[in-house]
Amino acid sequence: MSVITIAREGKIAVITVDNPPVNALSQAVRQGLLDAVAALDDDPDVSAVVLVCAGRTFIAGADVNEFGKPPQPPHLPDVVSAIELAAKPWITAIHGSALGGGFEIALGCRFRLAAPEASVGLPEVTLGIVPGAGGTVRTLRLAGVEVAVDLVTTGKPVRAPRAMELGLIDRIVEGDLRSGVIAFAEDLDDELPLPISLRATPSVPETFWENAEVAISKRAKGEMAPLRALACLRRATETDFASAMQFERATFLELRASEQAAALRHVFFAERAAPRPVALKGIEARPLRNAAVIGGGTMGAGIAAALRDAGLPVVLIERDDAAVERGFANLKAIFDGAVKRGRLTEATAEARLAGVTGSTDYAALADTDLVIEAVFEELSVKRQVFAELGRVCRADAVLATNTSYLDPRDIAEDLPHPGRFIGLHFFSPANIMKLLEIAPTPETDAATLATGFALARLLGKVPVRAGICEGFIGNRILKRYRAEAEALVRQGVSIADVDAAMRAFGFAMGPFEAQDLGGLDIAFLQREGARAAGRDVPETLGDILVRAGRKGQKTGGGWYDYEAGDRRPLPSQDVDQLLRDQIKPGAALDAAAIADRLVGAMAREGEAILAEGIAERPSDIDLAEIHGYGFPRWRGGPMFFTLAGG
Numbered sequence: 001m002s003v004i005t006i007a008r009e010g011k012i013a014v015i016t017v018d019n020p021p022v023n024a025l026s027q028a029v030r031q032g033l034l035d036a037v038a039a040l041d042d043d044p045d046v047s048a049v050v051l052v053c054a055g056r057t058f059i060a061g062a063d064v065n066e067f068g069k070p071p072q073p074p075h076l077p078d079v080v081s082a083i084e085l086a087a088k089p090w091i092t093a094i095h096g097s098a099l100g101g102g103f104e105i106a107l108g109c110r111f112r113l114a115a116p117e118a119s120v121g122l123p124e125v126t127l128g129i130v131p132g133a134g135g136t137v138r139t140l141r142l143a144g145v146e147v148a149v150d151l152v153t154t155g156k157p158v159r160a161p162r163a164m165e166l167g168l169i170d171r172i173v174e175g176d177l178r179s180g181v182i183a184f185a186e187d188l189d190d191e192l193p194l195p196i197s198l199r200a201t202p203s204v205p206e207t208f209w210e211n212a213e214v215a216i217s218k219r220a221k222g223e224m225a226p227l228r229a230l231a232c233l234r235r236a237t238e239t240d241f242a243s244a245m246q247f248e249r250a251t252f253l254e255l256r257a258s259e260q261a262a263a264l265r266h267v268f269f270a271e272r273a274a275p276r277p278v279a280l281k282g283i284e285a286r287p288l289r290n291a292a293v294i295g296g297g298t299m300g301a302g303i304a305a306a307l308r309d310a311g312l313p314v315v316l317i318e319r320d321d322a323a324v325e326r327g328f329a330n331l332k333a334i335f336d337g338a339v340k341r342g343r344l345t346e347a348t349a350e351a352r353l354a355g356v357t358g359s360t361d362y363a364a365l366a367d368t369d370l371v372i373e374a375v376f377e378e379l380s381v382k383r384q385v386f387a388e389l390g391r392v393c394r395a396d397a398v399l400a401t402n403t404s405y406l407d408p409r410d411i412a413e414d415l416p417h418p419g420r421f422i423g424l425h426f427f428s429p430a431n432i433m434k435l436l437e438i439a440p441t442p443e444t445d446a447a448t449l450a451t452g453f454a455l456a457r458l459l460g461k462v463p464v465r466a467g468i469c470e471g472f473i474g475n476r477i478l479k480r481y482r483a484e485a486e487a488l489v490r491q492g493v494s495i496a497d498v499d500a501a502m503r504a505f506g507f508a509m510g511p512f513e514a515q516d517l518g519g520l521d522i523a524f525l526q527r528e529g530a531r532a533a534g535r536d537v538p539e540t541l542g543d544i545l546v547r548a549g550r551k552g553q554k555t556g557g558g559w560y561d562y563e564a565g566d567r568r569p570l571p572s573q574d575v576d577q578l579l580r581d582q583i584k585p586g587a588a589l590d591a592a593a594i595a596d597r598l599v600g601a602m603a604r605e606g607e608a609i610l611a612e613g614i615a616e617r618p619s620d621i622d623l624a625e626i627h628g629y630g631f632p633r634w635r636g637g638p639m640f641f642t643l644a645g646g
């Protein structure tokens, strides 16, 4: 079947693009559109052309699968130009998303009409590239420089009503989109707006570009595409249309071949593969109509907030009234924070909080579909919780533990109907961090596993299936990463140099400052626990600091010193003293060599994790690091980075 069909509605030609799943601009679609321009221009019975798409969305952009290959003609800029300069006016009918090349096609049309729930955007920077078919050059002429900078350098799509306010679309069509746009096309008079390429460019003061560059560099932290996109926009204000198009295209082609773009494409496909483990094909998830969280501490409250954000009613169970109250205070702090950052209105925050019922009585869970336990990390405490849950919950309710380090099999040992039990490991803050490790036990049934993945989808999280081992995937790699960072310090690299190298690599923080922020004591207590249980756990440098009372920022010092009320890390002479006997002065390493050592160690741990079957595929490990531990997305994750040769 052809990807492009043309139908007639009186004098209106209706072109339908039908290239599932997302109407990407494959070579056949580009050729079909170009042929349609010529055919319809020559047809005296056609007064206007309406462009619609079949399926779930308007054109979602260039075909990402074609990015690794040489571009095939006709090239998209030529297709957009042909549409723009066609003798007959083209009008787009946007439903779903008009993204990247899809929006660029829309920019070639005289009018852009959209369904109310549609969105438009130029997400190219999220793939490490810039728009390649006039997206920067035309958006600037259509909607002005501020809108264009925002749209192009963030890559964030905007919903139709906002797009209308910003001047990116002309009209929102309520009701049936196709017939609404045809009616609009029938009513057109001879007064058409100028093609966008013929419109004037705004004149922009030098200071605007300087400020934008500072702001974007700060945000992008080593990522090239946003700054290069800004340069395209700037050039478009300083030169004529054709030269600006050439500059944009050259930038696009250069970035398309870059390592960053390859890394971001890898992550794009990894994120789409992760939610669909092969083993779950055809398996139905259990219903998720409501949920409960056991424990209202930082983690429990964060999980409850995430569940509320997804619209589920939540019961929060604590052991006494005072603890319930503390849980609510934690939840309120989360929602208040969201209001302060402009992510929620006050009314929505109130409604989210009102959807949580506190209780000390497990009987409240008799009809709960999903219970997530997030109590103190102590086997006996958790086992007690599951003993209660086994008594009160329905036999088909999914019962999950949020343990980080305990063995889920021990937690569920005496649980009746163990097929419904699963590990769901959230990352703090649980309402923000995107990673969800899903850890089934050998007894977990397929429907329960499918429910874990369905939950991730509902919460907008990235699910990674993990086998059972200490620390699952993420924390196990974290441990190795920290150990390698300590090894560098032992061989004479300074703590500050290690942190600076990892910041330069793209992490928000280095391994030592991150420990100071989170506290060194939790990992210490865990090691002590293992030692007490007779395991051979070598003394770490962190242990020496904790024994000396240096647990991180909360005690005024950890790997660094801190001045009261100031979070800036200061190199510490006390630490130098404490660790003096452990450190051999050695050759200095440059930042890239430090990063290679640390990321290489992560990847080696990743390989062991794969060999043991703890992770299903290398790309899942990359996602765990990116979405749970701040690994820079544009580096592709430790496995991609190391295999692609960095």
Ligand code: T1G
Pocket (backbone or CB within 6 Å): 021, 022, 024, 056, 057, 060, 061, 062, 063, 064, 065, 076, 097, 099, 100, 101, 102, 104, 123, 124, 127, 129, 130, 131, 132, 133, 135, 269, 272, 273
């Ligand atoms: N190319 C190829 N495949 C794509 C694709 C694309 N652009 N977008 C999605 N898919 C596949 C995806 O891999 C999955 O496949 C299926 O479609 C459904 O996707 C010149 C250079 C449109 C909002 O970045 O944001 O244009 O796994 O699960 O949740 O300037 O897909 O089923 O086999 O995400 O309904 C810019 C990316 C390209 C859009 C739909 N465009 N896509 O979300 O489905 S650069 C993008 C999306 C560009 C020009 C430049 C979303 C969506 P499979 P899905 P969804």
